[in-house]
Amino acid sequence: MQIRKWIYQATALTLGLLAVAAQGQTFPSKPVTLVVPFAPGGNLDVVARTLAPAMERALGQPVVVDNKAGAGGALGAAFVARAPADGHTLLVSTPNALVVLPHMTKTSYKLDNFQPVGLAATTALVVVVKGADSRFKDITSLLEHIRNNPGKISAGHAGLGTTNHMAMLQMEEAARLKLNMIPYKGGAPAIVDLIGGQSDMVVDQLSSSASHIKSGALRALAVLSSERDPALPNVPTLREAGLTNFDASTAAGILAPAGTPALLIETLNSALRKALAEDAVRARLLGVGSVARPSSAQEFAQLLSLEDGRAQALARAGKLKAD
Numbered sequence: 001m002q003i004r005k006w007i008y009q010a011t012a013l014t015l016g017l018l019a020v021a022a023q024g025q026t027f028p029s030k031p032v033t034l035v036v037p038f039a040p041g042g043n044l045d046v047v048a049r050t051l052a053p054a055m056e057r058a059l060g061q062p063v064v065v066d067n068k069a070g071a072g073g074a075l076g077a078a079f080v081a082r083a084p085a086d087g088h089t090l091l092v093s094t095p096n097a098l099v100v101l102p103h104m105t106k107t108s109y110k111l112d113n114f115q116p117v118g119l120a121a122t123t124a125l126v127v128v129v130k131g132a133d134s135r136f137k138d139i140t141s142l143l144e145h146i147r148n149n150p151g152k153i154s155a156g157h158a159g160l161g162t163t164n165h166m167a168m169l170q171m172e173e174a175a176r177l178k179l180n181m182i183p184y185k186g187g188a189p190a191i192v193d194l195i196g197g198q199s200d201m202v203v204d205q206l207s208s209s210a211s212h213i214k215s216g217a218l219r220a221l222a223v224l225s226s227e228r229d230p231a232l233p234n235v236p237t238l239r240e241a242g243l244t245n246f247d248a249s250t251a252a253g254i255l256a257p258a259g260t261p262a263l264l265i266e267t268l269n270s271a272l273r274k275a276l277a278e279d280a281v282r283a284r285l286l287g288v289g290s291v292a293r294p295s296s297a298q299e300f301a302q303l304l305s306l307e308d309g310r311a312q313a314l315a316r317a318g319k320l321k322a323d
Contacts, residue, residue, distance in 0.1 A: 027086075027263075027264050027267055028087060031061055031062040032059060032063045032087070033064050033065075033066050033089050034048045034051070034052060034055075034065050034254070035068055035076050035079060035089065035090065035091050035092065036067045037069065037070075037073035037074070037076025037077050038069050038076070038158060039067060039184075039185050039187075040188060041186070041187070041188030041191075042188045042205070043158075043187055043290075044092050044093065046207045046208055046290070047092060047121050047123075047207065047285070051272070051276075051281065054275030054278050054281050055271045059268075069186050070185055071105075071159070071160075072160040072183065073096075073097030073159060073161070073162065074107050074109075076091065077091060077097055078107065081108070081114065082257075083257050085256065085257040085258065085259035085260040086260070087260050087265075087268055090255065091114065091255045091256075092120070092253075094162065094163050094250055094251060094252055094253075095303065095304050096161050096162050098114065099111055099307045099310075100161040100166060101161030103311050103320050104160055104315075104320045104321065105160065111308055112258060113257070114258055115255060115257065116253065116254075116304060117253070117255055117265055117300070118253060118254060118269045118299075118300050119251060119294070119295035120253050120254060120276065120292070120293065121276075122250065122290065122291050122293050123249060123250045123251075123289055123290040123291075124225050125163065125203055125206070126204060126205075126209055126213075126222070126224065127139060127202075127224070128194065128209050128213065128219065128221070129142065129201050129219050130195060130218065130219070131216045133200075136219075139222040139241045140241055142201065146175075146178070147176070150177070150178035154180045154198075154199040155168055155182065155200065155202065155203065156182045156193060157181060157182070157183060157184065157187075157203055157204075158183075158184060158204070160183050163250040164187065164202075164204060165181070166248070167224055167248040170248055171203070171238070174246055175242075175243055187202075187204045187208045187209075188208060190202050190204065191208065191209060195218065205250050205289070206223070206231060206232070206288065206290070207285075207288035207289050210231065210289050211288075213232070220235045222235060223235055223238075224238055224249065225248070225249050231286070254272060256268065265297050266297075269297050276294040277294070
């Protein structure tokens with residue numbers, strides 16, 4: 001009986017492996033969807049729409065972008081977490097939406113509900129104000145105005161737990177400021193309200209603000225990275241404004257639902273790498289302030305694990321609160 005049981009188990013395992021192999025040979029068998037958990041026009045949307053045509057060429061199937069905005073990225077993330085683990089529904093996200101937000105509020109998912117595919121790009125963060133706002137000549141005058149008016153300067157961001165939100169919290173602590181933070185369903189709606197005069201400032205990804213800075217609708221006062229960004233060589237860093245050791249940027253990557261077969265993850269990672277190797281894709285990303293950062297699935301997983309550890313520490317210290 002025991003031998004018969006072993007034979008049955010071995011046969012089942014072999015059939016399972018053959019099924020996965022066959023799936024890998026026919027994958028993808030239909031269009032692949034890149035779910036962006038924020039509104040159109042934001043950083044992740046720009047990255048996804050830059051990658052989609054190139055990944056489509058690599059995979060041989062249509063690659064479409066689907067914006068599912070809301071709850072700081074939680075709605076889109078939850079949608080992908082519930083999707084079939086067949087590699088056809090993917091999430092384009094920052095680490096924050098996956099490891100910070102679950103520690104700030106109740107979400108229907110956690111990091112374990114996703115399988116990393118690979119890192120795609122990193123993007124500089126920038127402090128922007130309305131181009132015609134004469135109150136703020138430079139970053140120093142903005143910081144001074146905030147200090148003199150605690151809690152009165154309205155600052156828009158892409159949503160609770162996003163990189164933009166975390167950068168603002170970091171700014172408050174480093175410069176001893178108090179902002180009136182306003183969450184949006186992505187960076188693009190926050191920028192629309194800033195241009196319209198409904199808010200005073202926004203911390204945004206350079207990729208989604210670059211065109212508005214170029215047109216003069218927005219004015220960049222500082223970048224949040226440790227060094228000046230090549231796309232904005234005349235804009236100082238927050239370090240230059242006296243915030244020693246300040247450094248913040250955004251990483252964007254692609255993830256699949258947990259349980260997606262390793263062979264499919266390898267196929268998707270290869271397509272992502274091929275896309276990021278295209279000169280046109282790299283140039284497009286650079287043109288909006290992002291840098292192509294191809295990685296293995298394992299390297300992206302390590303980054304997510306590191307960020308999750310930091311978020312857990314902040315949560316234990318009581319620094320991650322939805323309000």
